[in-house]
Amino acid sequence: MDPHAAAAAGARVAAQPEEWELIRSVQKGDRGAFDQLVRMYDQSVLRLAAGLLRSSEDARDVYQEAFLKVYRNIHSFRFDCSFYTWLYRIVTNLCLDHLRRRKVRKEDAAVLETSEGPVNRMDSLEEQRALGNPERSLWNRQLQDRIGAALDELTPRERMVFELRHYQGLRLRAIGEVLGTSEEAAKNCLFRATQKMRLALGDCV
Amino acid sequence: MSCESVTRDMPLYLYGELAPEEEERLEAHVHGCEACRRELDCQKRLHRALDEHAVEVEPALLAGCRTDLMRAVRHMDTPKAARPGWKETLFGFWNSLGAMRQPVGALALVALGFFAARFSMRPPSQQSGAAVTPEAYAYTIRSVQPDASGRVQIALDETRRRTMVGGMDDENIRRLLLAAARDEANPGLRVDSIDLLKSHAGSAVVRDALVTALLRDPNAGVRLKALEGLKNFASGPETRQALAQVLLTDENPGVRVQAIDMLMQQRDESLVGVLQNLIQKEDNNYVRLKCQTALQEMNASVGTF
Incomplete structure (x- = not known):
């Protein structure tokens, strides 16, 4: 399940007045405050982008684009939602654009052509794979490949909700806020995603 | 509750998204239904397999992203007229x-x-x-x-x-290690430096650096090393305050578990509150179990009233 979210969410709630102070400083042009604000969230942002796009280059692009958007538009932040929700809205929109473009182009996200031949993009991202005897490693590898393929079969929106709930640990209500939809719609989307995953992978776990 | 609706609710149950009374109904049904129990076990195994598919972001990637971003921000802030190329600068000067x-x-x-x-x-x-x-x-x-x-x-x-x-008692060596422990660009260097400094946590300056690393370092490896260094000082008020903060804010469950163990070395009333607070927010099963055990050992209730 989600290893990161609850504690981070607790910290976010507790740190809100401090955070708003920081945002006001950024709005006044304090670049140091922007750096501080970035560091509060950038690990989560990069993890979300890398998890969704499964490509370190694309994750890097989304990171840069998202925070530059924040920097350019911070003056329009009106404190009517949490900064976290605002930031995640930007990041998820950018990621959804990437995922949709990928679907349209039927791009093979896993393979990157280099001067040294095709390279698996995921090799540059460290996955938590089980170590052990070779047979088990091979089995795990195959299972992970099937999981990757099953995730690719989800629609961009299902993929997003699943990533936010399973890997980022956001509650369904927060996911609804980030994606501009209701908690119920997020719940239905999660249900469809988990059902597809169960059908695709139920026989191998 | 029918098997069909139980199966439908299982993913929400596993994500902790069911209301307490719905959870209880589902558990009661699963307790008495072999087929649903098997299905739930299967879904739990699927969850674990999916957990292993999580992507860990390399610290070098994060460091690279930060550098690129700050460069882009600086570039955005500099008016175009104030940005001559290096050739123009050189020829102009010449x-x-x-x-x-x-x-x-x-x-x-x-x-x-x-x-x-x-x-x-x-x-x-x-x-x-x-x-x-x-x-x-x-x-x-x-x-x-x-x-x-x-x-x-x-x-x-x-x-x-x-x-x-030089030796660790050399002031210059120690000063440089303290600086290296704050090197934002190189997490490996920070891990090595904290690892060396941790055996000298008797010094207040080193202890400060360990607490700072524990609270602020983005790399979990560095934070775990800092925790090791603070083990013998877990009863100090500053360390305890830092550990309590770690429990509520650190995103790494391994770090949170270590922090619980260290806080449990000295059991007091304030710890009960911290653990009760944590258990409300904690999503990691192991950390929650650890909290629960700790509270039981202190004869405290798991919930707050």
Whole structure:
């Protein structure tokens, strides 16, 4: 399940007045405050982008684009939602654009052509794979490949909700806020995603 | 509750998204239904397999992203007119010298020769007990100013790479390790530095650095090393305060588990509150179980009233 979210969410709630102070400083042009604000969230942002796009280059692009958007538009932040929700809205929109473009182009996200031949993009991202005897490693590898393929079969929106709930640990209500939809719609989307995953992978776990 | 609706609710149950009474109904049904129990076990295994598919972001990738972002932000903030290219800068400066071009050029060559000689011939020197060996030398010229007598004043920044060798009791070595422990660009260097410093946590300065690393370092490996260093000082009020903060804010469950163990070395009333608070927010099953056990050991209730 989600290893990161609850504690981070607790910290976010507790740190809100401090955070708003920081945002006001950024709005006044304090670049140091922007750096501080970035560091509060950038690990989560990069993890979300890398998890969704499964490509370190694309994750890097989304990171840069998202925070530059924040920097350019911070003056329009009106404190009517949490900064976290605002930031995640930007990041998820950018990621959804990437995922949709990928679907349209039927791009093979896993393979990157280099001067040294095709390279698996995921090799540059460290996955938590089980170590052990070779047979088990091979089995795990195959299972992970099937999981990757099953995730690719989800629609961009299902993929997003699943990533936010399973890997980022956001509650369904927060996911609804980030994606501009209701908690119920997020719940239905999660249900469809988990059902597809169960059908695709139920026989191998 | 039918098997169909139980199966439908299972994913929400596993994500902790069911209301308590729905959870209880589902658990009661699963308890008495073999088929649903098997299905739930299967879904739990699927969850675990999916957990292993999580992507861990390399610290180097994060560091690269931060550097690129700050560079882009600086670029955005600089007005275009204030951003001449290096060629324009160089030619502009050269043209402005007028008749002084020849002596300035000659002196620049002399300076280049002087620094090249220093780079290749500088002998090892001693500094405060630590052996120092120069290994590389680079400089950047900031300004070149001719004066009326034909001489030139050159302002430059020197960057020198040296190797220092010394014991952990050497003040210079310790000062450099403390600086290395804050090096944002290199998490490996921070891990190594904290690892060395942790055996000297008796010093208040080192302890401060360990607490800072524990609370602020983005790398979980560094934070775990800092925790190891603070183990013998877990009863100190500052360390306990930091540990309590870690429990509520650190995103890494391994770090949170270590923090619970250290806080449990000295059980007090304030710890009960922290653990009760944590258990409300904690999503990691193992950490929650750890909290629960700790509270039971202190004869405290799991919930708050």
